[in-house]
Amino acid sequence: MREFITGNQAIVRGAVRAGCNFVAGYPITPASSILNEIVRAFADGSGTVVQTEDEIAAIGQCIGAAMTGAKVLTATSGPGISLYSENIGLAQMGETPIVIVDCQRMGPATGGATATGDGDVMFARHVTSGSYPIPVLAATDAMSAYRLTYEAFNIAERLRTPVILLSSKAIAMTRQTVDLESVELPAAITRQRATSNGTFQPYHVDHPSDVPDFAPIGGSQRVRFTGSIHGEDGVLTIDRKKIDAKLKHLNAKIVGNAASLELVEADLDDSAETLVISYGLADGAAREAVKQSREHGNLVSHLTIFSLWPVPEIALRAAITPSIRRVIVPELNLGLYVEEIRKQVPGVLIESIQRIDGGLIYPQRIVDAIEQIEINAARGEEQLR
Amino acid sequence: MTIIAESKPKEYCDYLLRPGNTNCAGCGMSIGLQWLDQALAGEKPTLVIPACCGIVTAGAFPTSGYGVPTAAATFASSPALASGISAIAAINKEKNPIICWAGDGGTYDIGIATLSAAAERNEDIIYICYDNEIYGNTGGQRSSATPEGAVTSTTKSGKGERKKDIMAIMAGHRIPYAATLSVAHRDDFLRKIKLARATKGFRFLLILSPCPTGWKSEPDESTDLISTAVRSGLFPVYEVFDGKRYRINMKPDETPVEDYVKKQKRYRSVAADPKGLKDYIDQQWRYLIGMAKAFPATKDDGAFLATDVKAE
Numbered sequence: 001m002r003e004f005i006t007g008n009q010a011i012v013r014g015a016v017r018a019g020c021n022f023v024a025g026y027p028i029t030p031a032s033s034i035l036n037e038i039v040r041a042f043a044d045g046s047g048t049v050v051q052t053e054d055e056i057a058a059i060g061q062c063i064g065a066a067m068t069g070a071k072v073l074t075a076t077s078g079p080g081i082s083l084y085s086e087n088i089g090l091a092q093m094g095e096t097p098i099v100i101v102d103c104q105r106m107g108p109a110t111g112g113a114t115a116t117g118d119g120d121v122m123f124a125r126h127v128t129s130g131s132y133p134i135p136v137l138a139a140t141d142a143m144s145a146y147r148l149t150y151e152a153f154n155i156a157e158r159l160r161t162p163v164i165l166l167s168s169k170a171i172a173m174t175r176q177t178v179d180l181e182s183v184e185l186p187a188a189i190t191r192q193r194a195t196s197n198g199t200f201q202p203y204h205v206d207h208p209s210d211v212p213d214f215a216p217i218g219g220s221q222r223v224r225f226t227g228s229i230h231g232e233d234g235v236l237t238i239d240r241k242k243i244d245a246k247l248k249h250l251n252a253k254i255v256g257n258a259a260s261l262e263l264v265e266a267d268l269d270d271s272a273e274t275l276v277i278s279y280g281l282a283d284g285a286a287r288e289a290v291k292q293s294r295e296h297g298n299l300v301s302h303l304t305i306f307s308l309w310p311v312p313e314i315a316l317r318a319a320i321t322p323s324i325r326r327v328i329v330p331e332l333n334l335g336l337y338v339e340e341i342r343k344q345v346p347g348v349l350i351e352s353i354q355r356i357d358g359g360l361i362y363p364q365r366i367v368d369a370i371e372q373i374e375i376n377a378a379r380g381e382e383q384l385r
Numbered sequence: 386m387t388i389i390a391e392s393k394p395k396e397y398c399d400y401l402l403r404p405g406n407t408n409c410a411g412c413g414m415s416i417g418l419q420w421l422d423q424a425l426a427g428e429k430p431t432l433v434i435p436a437c438c439g440i441v442t443a444g445a446f447p448t449s450g451y452g453v454p455t456a457a458a459t460f461a462s463s464p465a466l467a468s469g470i471s472a473i474a475a476i477n478k479e480k481n482p483i484i485c486w487a488g489d490g491g492t493y494d495i496g497i498a499t500l501s502a503a504a505e506r507n508e509d510i511i512y513i514c515y516d517n518e519i520y521g522n523t524g525g526q527r528s529s530a531t532p533e534g535a536v537t538s539t540t541k542s543g544k545g546e547r548k549k550d551i552m553a554i555m556a557g558h559r560i561p562y563a564a565t566l567s568v569a570h571r572d573d574f575l576r577k578i579k580l581a582r583a584t585k586g587f588r589f590l591l592i593l594s595p596c597p598t599g600w601k602s603e604p605d606e607s608t609d610l611i612s613t614a615v616r617s618g619l620f621p622v623y624e625v626f627d628g629k630r631y632r633i634n635m636k637p638d639e640t641p642v643e644d645y646v647k648k649q650k651r652y653r654s655v656a657a658d659p660k661g662l663k664d665y666i667d668q669q670w671r672y673l674i675g676m677a678k679a680f681p682a683t684k685d686d687g688a689f690l691a692t693d694v695k696a697e
Contacts, residue, residue, distance in 0.1 A: 043541070051526055110457065
């Protein structure tokens with residue numbers, strides 16, 4: 001069935017399909033309608049929704065519900081995710097799955113409450129003290145917002161981690177025609193439960209990149225939950241070996257499973273000289289630009305990245321086919337993610353297209369960049385930056 | 386008591402709330418800001434405003450804006466930001482009042498920690514909450530100031546919980562002055578602003594601020610609605626000195642609360658039988674009358690104002 005819905009509505013539908021049964025949130029433009037829509041979606045008693053007194057309470061309630069086994073979601077925007085920061089660290093420490101939607105605004109602080117941007121891509125990656133990694137996905141439109149919300153729940157449950165889904169004002173509040181039921185999705189994942197045999201160690205793993213089995217707090221097994229550094233038994237520790245093991249595990253659990261987290265769409269041409277890499281809101285313009293440029297007879301490849309963190313290294317390398325001479329990265333920020341791409345593909349000419357004033361990057365700007373290949377190559381890389 | 390109107394016409398930019406602003410028709414905040422301006426009689430306050438409709442007002446210049454210095458604080462921290470300004474203003478011996486102008490979300494909910502702390506430190510700030518009982522700026526979600534039974538975008542069948550008694554909370558901080566202000570009673574409103582201005586320390590003023598968009602009411606009925614709220618007893622108009630001496634300024638006149646409820650579609654789920662609101666009025670007045678009897682304000686409380694107004 002084709003529907004005409006907003007990105008925020010698509011996120012609610014994706015969450016419901018993933019089995020989300022607890023949402024806590026605090027009003028903030030442009031994320032508020034997720035909270036309003038969830039109230040409607042849970043009206044049949046299928047879940048609990050709480051409007052809290054502030055953002056600290058919103059994510060706090062989510063952590064509490066997730067500790068009992070619930071599939072939880074909270075949605076906010078820049079000012080709110082700033083207040084989430086400490087609790088995101090707590091969720092990391094306690095290996096608690098939470099799906100966090102960040103409907104990005106333009107700029108820092110209040111910024112443009114009703115203006116769009118993709119400025120939180122680095123903030124999302126480094127949102128906690130210590131900078132331990134969190135999987136970060138980025139929607140490009142209502143349809144991908146739906147699919148990625150579902151995927152975010154699976155990643156959160158599978159790796160017992162907070163997952164951030166980046167959306168933005170323009171996706172959140174723009175209606176698009178979608179057919180959600182036609183989307184093929186993998187089976188929904190629920191945390192691996194601990195068996196009741198033997199002594200229970202709430203954070204025990206055989207290998208650093210493994211994920212500990214889950215037992216709900218208050219259940220038959222004794223679960224300890226703490227934001228302080230702890231051993232596999234959940235008890236505070238000053239044993240450096242245990243500290244090292246715990247922190248390396250928090251990193252390895254995400255980085256060591258990076259290959260399984262890659263979500264991209266590759267539209268590659270083996271003889272292409274130019275590769276356009278896009279994510280978030282700039283992706284729509286990139287698709288259109290690639291299409292137009294191909295009609296003009298240019299050989300262009302296009303890679304859309306949905307999983308920003310960890311960086312999808314395998315897909316990136318595969319997209320740099322032998323004839324690629326140049327990569328164009330349009331972004332609605334100061335060119336934040338292009339630096340990551342530069343690290344991944346050294347020796348390739350990389351051009352950054354940026355816009356930060358709340359407006360969109362138009363396809364023509366990308367088309368011009370693609371078609372000026374000869375002029376730009378002669379000028380050298382430095383001038384292109 | 387007579388409030389003497391200013392005789393000198395103001396320039397466009399001199400108004401605290403400039404003409405041509407983008408506030409909705411019938412917004413209680415607009416009345417409150419204009420009367421605040423009038424009561425301050427030419428004095429320019431520094432406004433500190435957290436996220437709320439009031440900071441949208443500031444943002445749309447040149448079609449709107451405030452004619453006074455305005456600082457936008459984060460949602461949770463207007464009393465903290467104002468405390469910082471106040472500390473330095475004291476060192477510099479600056480006299481102009483520092484006023485937090487905040488909605489109910491920023492006062493009752495997210496901002497209550499910094500509000501409580503600033504009150505506990507007895508900061509030299511006037512804190513004015515224009516309480517429209519809703520998150521008006523983000524699409525009308527419930528707040529802890531939303532009355533029982535009111536439909537909001539997150540309480541689709543009417544809110545189940547009662548309105549938080551913020552006046553009791555603030556009185557509990559033993560601040561020098563706390564009062565409720567009605568946008569249907571100008572003399573009382575202006576007197577309280579002047580009294581707050583003349584008082585040192587932390588002052589808390591609560592305005593019930595009609596929001597036609599959120600209340601689903603008619604803009605031209607806003608002041609009538611507040612008049613009805615006062616007369617029915619739903620919004621008691623009173624003041625508390627040092628957090629422990631009470632004076633009730635107006636008594637309800639048995640106007641039925643139904644008159645208030647039926648003019649707002651937000652009450653559609655309880656309009657037929659607003660029993661919850663009636664119980665709330667009863668309990669509230671039992672409490673207030675008890676307090677005013679046991680701990681009455683003295684004749685000295687607010688008395689200097691008589692001379693102050695005469696001198697004008």
